[in-house]
């Protein structure tokens with residue numbers, strides 16, 4: 001079984017790669033920086049994972065096309081694609097993105113990675129996924145993209161005017177893909193890792209990257225007939 005994880009050089013993506021590797025998957029470590037990619041591949045191999053590096057910047061058409069060609073050459077198909085690469089965009093004090101002062105360039109760059117990057121990568125990998133017996137796509141989202149939670153007065157959520165809507169958009173896209181894949185063997189779902197201590201959060205957060213990886217790993221390895229077009233976290237379904 002062959003998997004590709006984007007943004008797999010560190011954090012949650014690295015642990016998704018490690019987890020899929022421990023289940024016997026051959027794992028493509030998608031990462032844009034050569035040194036960080038090679039370090040991660042070496043570390044995964046030392047842990048017994050059959051890992052290979054995939055140069056991949058999800059914001060770059062040519063890079064994504066080249067990544068698909070590399071996987072075609074090395075493996076000829078793809079069983080699981082995990083769209084994990086993501087950015088928060090610049091934050092103001094208190095980890096807030098104030099919509100009334102939002103820099104449109106920040107918004108553009110967040111959407112380019114978190115939304116367009118997923119479409120770009122998914123569509124480039126689809127011909128390879130269609131060759132697998134049971135293709136799985138996982139979009140690593142966030143519960144801050146849940147409009148139900150954002151509007152629930154009992155839940156405390158930071159104001160993140162670029163990042164949170166990028167994940168709402170990603171969730172909505174996941175549904176559109178699931179509808180398009182209806183009647184095929186492709187399952188696509190969104191995963192929330194919870195609040196995880198990584199570079200992304202300044203290493204604040206109660207969960208480890210390994211815990212954050214668990215739902216994405218589960219969704220990447222769903223049996224045939226499993227759910228599609230849904231949004232999950234450890235405890236079950238996240239409301240839209």
Ligand SMILES: NC(=O)c1ccc[n+]([C@@H]2O[C@H](COP(=O)([O-])OP(=O)(O)OC[C@H]3O[C@@H](n4cnc5c(N)ncnc54)[C@H](OP(=O)(O)O)[C@@H]3O)[C@@H](O)[C@H]2O)c1
Pocket residue numbers: 006007008009010011012013030031032033036056057058059084085086087113117140141142143192193194195196197198199200201205
């Ligand atoms: N940490 C949390 O609490 C949390 C909560 C909810 C959702 N998430 C989501 O979980 C995912 C992983 O986050 P994390 O916490 O593991 O963050 P992280 O440690 O900052 O890792 C992010 C990864 O994405 C990669 N990346 C960023 N832009 C990229 C691009 N254009 N092309 C390819 N790779 C790119 C980074 O590569 P570089 O090393 O080259 O920058 C890095 O490997 C993200 O989608 C994030 O939104 C995280």
